[in-house]
Amino acid sequence: MLDARPTATCPAHAPADHPKVTTEKVGVLLANLGTPDDYSYWPMRRYLSEFLSDKRVIDYPAWKWQPLLQLIILSKRPFASGEAYKSIWNHDKGESPLMTITKDQTAKMAESLTALYGDQVMVDFCMRYGNPSTKSKVEAMIAAGCRKILFVPLYPQYAGATSATANDAFFRALMEQTWQPAARTIEPYFDQPEYIDALARSVEEAYAKADKKPDILVCSYHGMPKRYLMQGDPYHCQCQKTTRLLRERLGWDESQITTTFQSVFGPEEWLRPYTVEHVAELAKQGKKNIAVIAPAFSADCIETLEEINEEIQESFIHAGGESFTYVPCLNDGAAHIAALTKVVQANLRGWLD
Known part of the structure; x- marks a missing residue:
């Protein structure tokens, strides 16, 4: 990623045999879920x-x-x-779409942050599960001279199973370092105006291209057991607020947008309504043309490209639906990169101004 080649010099006033020390940088480490x-x-x-x-x-x-x-x-x-x-699968590159998109996001974030901070920053990415691991990227940043690292989980809404476990992996990597860098993690950015605006613009573009105007927009978020909500996880509330802010930005009334949850796993009750069931109900209620967006995902992946665009669409069509519009994730679009740059800028204050 951005200028990972370390430069090393002997500290001023140090004896000639003192080991060389790499020139200090600030690392910005983006983190996504992972991929096989x-x-x-x-x-x-x-x-x-x-x-x-x-x-x-x-x-x-x-x-x-x-x-x-x-x-x-x-x-x-x-x-x-x-x-x-x-x-x-991205067969041309031999990798999953999530990997391809995350690489593209990282490259564009590097360009954006270089324009702001020059060669003072190093931008890279890691995955919570699979490769490249968080540990390997933290080690690479430290070796390249990063004495400060901003860790950026690419999850707009906070959840223990996403943001927190990514942070856990980051902190575990730091535990193994003899000389730990200063470290920061970002707050969830689900209500940041630039993020909401990027979502709204993606909806407007999708609606403008749709053959039939959707009757309703389904905001499908990744699900989690309802028990986690009752234990104090704020994810459900942050998802609901994202939908509300998106509706307000679009200037719509409540009948034009709804919140659902997908990817149910195991026997216990998860956050409701379940997307796969709800889209079928909409079709039966006469909502024959719908659009689905996945605001919790920063990049298209198995849950959007396969689950939404295949399983959930099939449920809707089978129940009598006619037109299904999938609104892609924000991916490496200019509005998304601008929104993420704003988040990173705010969190670098005091380190780089």
Whole structure:
């Protein structure tokens, strides 16, 4: 990424045999969920095992969960998940769309931050699960001379299973360092005006291109067990506020937009309404033309390209729906990069001004 080549000099007034010290930089480390290295069985199994073994994602006791996960779930699920990944895979580059998009986002963020701060910053990305690992990128930044690191989980809304577990991996990487850099993490940016405006513009563009104007916009957020909400996780409330702010920015009334949750997993109740069920209900109620946007995802991935554009669309059409418009994630669009740059700028104050 941005100028990772360290320059090293001997400190002033130090003896001649003093080890050289790299020129100080500020690191900006973007973090996303992760991706398997390939869609074949063993890479899928490794990725799913790491993801589903995370106690913030599945908080059941290990003695109960791990035998079920390792002996039953991971004997079958890598095949089904692999087929889903294969259907969306970037075969030209040999990687998932999430990886391609995150690389593009990082390159554009590097350009944006270089324009502001010159060679004082180093921009890179890591994945919470899979490669490149958070640990490897923290080590690379420190080796390149980053004495301060801003960690940027690419999740607009905070959730323990996303933002917090990404931060955990960052802090664990710092624990292994002899000379730790100063460190910051960003607050969730779900209500930042630039982010809301970028969402609204993506909706306006999609509506302008749609063959039939959608009757309603479904804001589909990644789900989580309802129990997490009752334990104090703010994710549900932040999702609801994102939808409200988006509606206000678009100048719509409440009948034109709704909030749902997708990707339900396991037997317990998750946040409702479930997207896959709700879109079918909309079709039965006469909402024959709908649009779906995924505001919790910073980049298109398996949950948007396969789950929304295939499974959820199929549920809608099967129930009598006619026109389904998917509004892509903000990805590496100019408005998204500008919004993220604003967030990073605010969090670099005092380090770089």
